[in-house]
Amino acid sequence: MNKTEPIGGKANAELRALAPVEDFLADLHARVSQETGGAPADYIPELGKVDPSLFGIAIATVDGQIYAVGDTDIPFTIQSVSKPFMYGWALQRHGRPKVLERVGVEPTGEAFNSIVLDEVANRPFNPMVNAGAIAVAEMMPGDTQEQRVGNMLDLFSNLAGRKLDIDEAVFKSEMATGHRNRAIVYMMLNTAMIERDPNEVLDLYFRQCSVNVTACDLAIMAATLANDGTNPLTNKSVFDAHYVRDMLSVMNSCGMYDYAGEWAYEVGMPAKSGVSGCIIAVMPGQIGICVYAPPIDTQGNSVRGIRVCQEISSEFELHAFNNRTNVRSVIRRDYRADVVRSNRLRTLEERKILAKEGHKVAILEAQGALFFGSTEQLLRKMGQLAADSRYVVVDFKRVHQADTSARKLIVRAVRSMPGSATELAFASIGEDGRLDRLVCALAENEDGHRVRQFRDADAALEWCEDQILAGTAFGQATKFAVSEINLFNGLNAEECRLVESVIRPLVFEEGDVIMREGDDAKLFFVLARGTVSVQIKVHGKGNRKKRVASIGPGLTFGEMALLDGGKRSADIVANERVICYGLGVEELHELSAEHPNIMITILSNLTREFSERLRHANEEISVLE
Numbered sequence: 001m002n003k004t005e006p007i008g009g010k011a012n013a014e015l016r017a018l019a020p021v022e023d024f025l026a027d028l029h030a031r032v033s034q035e036t037g038g039a040p041a042d043y044i045p046e047l048g049k050v051d052p053s054l055f056g057i058a059i060a061t062v063d064g065q066i067y068a069v070g071d072t073d074i075p076f077t078i079q080s081v082s083k084p085f086m087y088g089w090a091l092q093r094h095g096r097p098k099v100l101e102r103v104g105v106e107p108t109g110e111a112f113n114s115i116v117l118d119e120v121a122n123r124p125f126n127p128m129v130n131a132g133a134i135a136v137a138e139m140m141p142g143d144t145q146e147q148r149v150g151n152m153l154d155l156f157s158n159l160a161g162r163k164l165d166i167d168e169a170v171f172k173s174e175m176a177t178g179h180r181n182r183a184i185v186y187m188m189l190n191t192a193m194i195e196r197d198p199n200e201v202l203d204l205y206f207r208q209c210s211v212n213v214t215a216c217d218l219a220i221m222a223a224t225l226a227n228d229g230t231n232p233l234t235n236k237s238v239f240d241a242h243y244v245r246d247m248l249s250v251m252n253s254c255g256m257y258d259y260a261g262e263w264a265y266e267v268g269m270p271a272k273s274g275v276s277g278c279i280i281a282v283m284p285g286q287i288g289i290c291v292y293a294p295p296i297d298t299q300g301n302s303v304r305g306i307r308v309c310q311e312i313s314s315e316f317e318l319h320a321f322n323n324r325t326n327v328r329s330v331i332r333r334d335y336r337a338d339v340v341r342s343n344r345l346r347t348l349e350e351r352k353i354l355a356k357e358g359h360k361v362a363i364l365e366a367q368g369a370l371f372f373g374s375t376e377q378l379l380r381k382m383g384q385l386a387a388d389s390r391y392v393v394v395d396f397k398r399v400h401q402a403d404t405s406a407r408k409l410i411v412r413a414v415r416s417m418p419g420s421a422t423e424l425a426f427a428s429i430g431e432d433g434r435l436d437r438l439v440c441a442l443a444e445n446e447d448g449h450r451v452r453q454f455r456d457a458d459a460a461l462e463w464c465e466d467q468i469l470a471g472t473a474f475g476q477a478t479k480f481a482v483s484e485i486n487l488f489n490g491l492n493a494e495e496c497r498l499v500e501s502v503i504r505p506l507v508f509e510e511g512d513v514i515m516r517e518g519d520d521a522k523l524f525f526v527l528a529r530g531t532v533s534v535q536i537k538v539h540g541k542g543n544r545k546k547r548v549a550s551i552g553p554g555l556t557f558g559e560m561a562l563l564d565g566g567k568r569s570a571d572i573v574a575n576e577r578v579i580c581y582g583l584g585v586e587e588l589h590e591l592s593a594e595h596p597n598i599m600i601t602i603l604s605n606l607t608r609e610f611s612e613r614l615r616h617a618n619e620e621i622s623v624l625e
């Protein structure tokens with residue numbers, strides 16, 4: 001657990017500057033410590049014995065970082081903060097319809113221990129008031145009471161990420177004095193809102209309220225809800241994300257009882273309070289907050305707890321309805337293949353064709369989170385590009401999530417493509433699991449239309465280029481004659497024949513490593529048939545390789561050997577069966593001693609090739625910047 005206490009005494013300016021959250025919490029704790037309103041609950045006598053000056057604030061992030069100030073390791077009983085978690089567990093175990101039969105989701109506007117029940121639906125109004133929590137406690141699975149209590153403790157231990165126990169003194173105190181809850185449970189038995197032995201149900205309810213926790217435990221529990229039901233410390237999934245949404249909805253409307261409206265207005269985070277003086281609040285996707293300070297107000301909410309949450313919410317604008325999403329930023333940029341080409345090295349003729357026809361390929365880069373608003377923007381842009389493109393590539397490399405609405409919209413868009421003259425391709429959608437559910441949704445697309453998927457935008461662009469070139473005289477797969485190869489442009493027939501005399505035809509199968517990074521460079525190669533990939537080691541990633549370019553027929557590789565004779569700077573791997581010509585640097589030098597024009601021509605063609613690549617790279621940078 002990464003826990004950072006506020007930097008007191010020894011803190012110096014640099015350290016404080018580097019600890020903005022601790023710094024803020026330390027100030028907040030100091031200021032709210034002046035707040036003296038409220039009094040500890042004592043209708044459960046054991047609770048009245050607590051030290052009223054205890055005060056702790058803990059914030060946990062969805063990746064398990066904890067910020068804590070004050071009494072955050074002092075145990076206290078969880079009380080009503082247990083209710084949303086028990087409700088979540090009932091949903092998890094029994095599903096929504098069954099749970100909704102037993103308890104509603106309507107705020108009562110009444111106190112937590114109100115005996116008002118929904119006689120129309122014959123159930124308690126919501127699971128945050130005692131009656132609803134009692135109905136939920138009855139749903140805890142287990143054949144024996146012991147098993148049920150064990151399951152309940154397991155739930156809270158999984159949520160805290162450590163084994164929790166029950167404060168027997170508080171349990172006994174509530175059992176001895178919990179007459180109002182006893183009245184409630186018998187009223188519920190009277191109308192068959194519960195079926196099991198009311199004393200057993202109440203026993204479990206009182207035990208769940210008496211579970212010992214600390215403010216740090218509750219901050220982690222709240223962060224588990226912020227993290228779609230997965231405990232940030234243990235990475236253990238406790239609730240499915242869709243049930244977390246239900247829990248947060250009920251916490252938002254009912255969690256603070258007859259203060260829920262003002263809380264939603266002022267603080268705007270789903271929350272839950274407990275009479276032991278604790279409050280949890282949840283910022284979905286970001287943090288879980290817990291404040292512990294025993295003095296409570298007339299509505300049963302911690303006075304300092306409310307102050308702290310109000311201040312945190314206003315200071316950092318955590319109100320749920322502060323607009324944080326800017327759907328327009330989903331489109332990073334778009335460009336066309338006449339200005340930006342794939343990393344596939346192309347012959348001069350091919351480059352000319354692509355400069356002329358490349359506008360038929362549009363590449364659209366998406367970024368951020370895909371949800372309804374952003375996906376609608378993305379697909380509208382895709383549609384605009386498709387209107388004047390033969391191929392549209394959507395690059396998802398910078399998209400970190402796609403929710404249900406996004407998946408549904410994208411599948412609908414793909415389904416609508418078969419009739420159109422535009423071919424759609426998706427890139428960087430599947431390789432690292434980010435968008436697995438979108439990949440599954442596309443695969444399950446029952447109408448069978450499959451959108452082409454590529455490992456990255458470069459591979460997609462190369463494929464589109466090949467389609468454009470395939471329709472021209474220059475899309476041919478082979479270039480066997482020396483005269484056809486750019487490197488030898490300008491050589492006369494005799495010189496071509498001499499070059500052919502020192503050429504070594506070589507054949508490689510798919511996957512063969514033709515040359516390896518770091519090897520001595522004695523040969524350079526001219527590709528006659530097939531394509532190869534240029535791969536370099538990714539720094540600090542062990543043996544992981546990155547494909548930086550690919551080369552097709554008529555082009556050369558390994559020519560550095562000719563220029564500086566240095567070690568090989570990359571691996572060259574055959575993408576398929578490859579035929580290429582190896583030319584020994586030594587032999588070529590010997591040949592050129594007799595026929596200097598050969599080397600002069602080769603070197604000037606190489607220089608032209610490199611300068612053309614440099615020019616194009618600058619052009620691309622100017623477009624992509």
Ligand code: DON
Pocket residue numbers: 078079080081112113130174181206209273274275276299300301
């Ligand atoms: O049932 C009761 O009254 C207590 N065990 C729990 C009530 C509670 O925490 C209300 N919250 N503010």
